Structure formats: C-alpha cells, structure tokens
Amino acid sequence: MNVNENTQAQRLSFWEKIYLPEIVKGLGLTLKAMVAPKMTRQYPEERFEPDGSYRGRPVLVLEEEGERCVACGLCSRVCPALAIEVQASETEREKERYPTLFEINMLRCIFCGFCEEVCPEEAIVMSKDYEMVFEKREDGILGKDKLLVPVAQLQDRLAYLRRHQYYENAGPQEAS
C-alpha cells in the first residue's frame, strides 16, 4: 500500500502544536483589523453613485422631439423574464410607429440588459436607478409616465454603450 503518512497534523511544528504563538498571531491580525479603515457606507446619507456600466432600472430614452421607441417589440420578444409589454400604433409620419402602451413589470425584471442590447433605436437603456420600492404589487408595473427619462440624464450609460461592442457597426448614426 502506498499510503502517504505525511498528514497535516504531522507537518505542524512544535510551536504550532502548542497553539499559543499562533493564537497570538491571529489576535495580532484582528487587532490590526480593528484599527484599519472601515468599509461601511452610511447608506441613506451617503449614496452609491454607480458608473456608466451599472445596470439599474431599464428606462425609455426621451428626446426633445419625443420618445425614441418605435414600438418594434424586440425588447418584449427578447425579455427572458417576460417583463415587457408593448402595444404599437402609427404616427402621422410615414412608416413610423410609437408605443401606445409600454409597461415593464419590475417584479419580473432581472436586470439582464437584453432589452437594451437588442434595441435597434437605442431607445431602452439601463439607468443608474437602484432604489425601487413599491407599496403594492400594482405599483411595480411601470408605465410610460415612469419609464420615460430625458436623454440628458442617461449620457453616462449611452457613452458606455458606444464604447463597447453592442453598437460597433450598428445603431444610430450620430454615434460614430
């Protein structure tokens, strides 16, 4: 039998076996931790300001002339959690549509960002909003009134998206 006799217990030196020096070492470590700077963020007073890469609540981009969304329904189709519902109607302009109803169920949303990735118009993006508290389940279904956010507030995210592969060869032309 090829039994390895070199077990952990046999490798311990004398000083390790009597525990005390090792215990003192451990106590030294915790003493250092005691005086070290603390990690805690005092949340309600001290807020986390996310980077452009943060995937918070998905929102619709609102430009000065109106919303970007053309109600193609791709986001609704790709959503793995089936959280998005879009109903389309036509605008006065030719071949242009707009959503009469656009709802995101935040109780279902898993913040995967697929909707944003699939959107051909860069009309739905992930915002920095991470504070989503509802008093009723019904309040968790956000309509267009809560989803539309002025484009000026979403610049970080849009810049981030343009730096990365999603829009390398596609997307709105002004991106360049």
Place this chain on the structure above:
Amino acid sequence: MTEPILALLKTIVLLFGVVLPGASACVYFERKISAWIHYRIGPNRVGPLGLLQPIADVVKLLLKEDIVPRAANSFFHFLAPLISIAIAVATFAIVPFGHYIDVGGQNLYLAIAPHTNVGILLFLALTSVAVYGLTLAGWSSNSKYSLLGGLRSASQMISYELSLGLALVGVLMIAGSLEVNEIVQRQAAGGWNIFYQPLGFVIFLVAAYAETNRAPFDLPEAEPELVGGYHTEYSGMKFGIFFLAEYAAMIASSAIMATLYFGGYHLPFVPQFLVGLGFETFAPGGLGLALLEVGTFTAKVAFFLFVYIWVRWSIPRFRYDQLMKLGWKVLLPLSLVNVAITGILMLLF
C-alpha cells in the same frame, strides 16, 4: 453601622453600579469590537455613537413574548436563568475593588465580604454551582438541542474546573492565604503574581474562558450544531437574563484574574509619588487613594473584558473532542507541573 446592613448596601451599589452598567457596556463593546474586526462600523444609530444600543436591546427583550414550551418543566425552566445570574453576581462578594477608606477612625472596606477567609474557595465553589443554571435550562426545556447544550456545559465545566483550581493552587502557595485581600496585599508588597505564575495564569485564562462558556469554548451554545444550545427554548427577558449572566460571569472572572494575577487594585509607584508631592488624600485610608485604586481595578478588569471579546472574534470554536483533549491531556498535567515547579522554587528560594 452593623456589618450585614453595610454588606447589603454594598451589594445594592455593586448590582446597580457595577454589574448592570458593566454588562451593558460589555454588550455595546462586544458589538462594536466585533464590527471593527469585520471592518465594519457597528451600531451607530441609537443615540450618539450608538451608545444607547444596550438600552434598545434590553427594551426589545423586555417587550418580547415569554414563551414556555408546553412540554417543558415550567418551574425549572423559570429557575434556571435565576441560578445563572445569582451565581454570576455572587462571585463579586469576594472581589475587593479597593483597599479601605478611613471613615472617622473606622475602616470602610471596598468589598462586600472583606475578610472572607475562604475567599478563593468560595469562588471555586460558585463556579461549580454555576453549571446548574445551564444544565437545568437544557434539561427543563425538554428539547434535544437544549439538553445536548446543557450536558456539554456540564462536562466542559467539570473538565476545566480541575485545571482552574490547580492553576490557583500556585497563587495560594505563594500568598499562603485564601483571603483575597491578603493575596492583593502580598502582591503589592512583593510583585504581581503574573511574574511568579506565568504558566498558571495562562492555564487559568484558558480554563476561565471555558468556565464562562465563551468562545472559543462556547460549545454549549454552538449554534451550527445545537440551534441555540441550552437557551434554545428561552425567549424574552429569560433569555436576556442568560445573556446578562454570561456578561456578569465574564466581568467576575476578569475581576478574579486582575485580582489574583495582576495585583488587583494595586497601582505601583503613583500613590507614593503623589503623597511625596504632599497630597495627604493618597495615603492609605484616604479617599483619593481609594478612588485611584477603584480606577486602577476598573481599568484592569476592562482590559481583561476587552481580551475576552477580542479572543471571541478571533479564534474559531473548538471541536468537542479537541476541547476535552485540551482539558484533560494538556491543561490538567500542565497545572500539576505548575504546582510542582512552584513548590520546588519556593523550597529553593
């Protein structure tokens, strides 16, 4: 003034001036120090710096429903926390917080029972009785986990009591007396016991941690295996009393450690220096010296309490067989060796 009334007054002062504030300070610092070790801040919302946190904790415990399991033996279920707290507090009877104050020619000793000639023996007896609180709690709850916790505390305390007592034998040999004040006075004259009994102190420290059921020896309440251990079936203020008893026992054993090994209330050089400067109040029997002694003693006890908490948040819990092995195969022989060495050295010098 008669002796019993004086002792009663001292007891009241001790309970409301030392044990309760001491325990709440312990609760606060337990939470703070554990937070600091975890790189956290700790309680800071209730009052300035979170200082009112212990009050909030106690109010919470008082307002909670007190549940007694239907299958429990309600009398012993009620009795167990009382035994725990009574024993923990009773230990303070022999602890001298200072020497004495001269009140109109009479000496007011700063201990509840100043001339107890069985002092240390009483301490050992009380720590033995303390096990009844936990064991009864475990048994009377009529729950498997509680019973296991109670049994563990019983076997653990029996194992470590021997080393605890034998570690103290070294101190008693040097002092030649069981009276606590004598031991302190002996240390004041001839140097603190820690310099004569370093091994004895280490044994006493480890055994005391096991006796108070503190980490790394908190097996009776090992929550991964036993839910809550002996207090699984306790809620509300009965649980709070166990909590309080644990801290009171910690304070008591810290006080004993400071008294027996670190000179108790003795502060070297400073009082003599102050008397040399012309402050008569720092002469023996003066109020200044008494306050200084109480302050010194408090500082020493606070240091040992800090070590208690510090160790708890640094060292993982022992496995049960390791605990027994350490108690019987390591600490007990070591404490016997310590007694032998002390005896030989005393014969030689």
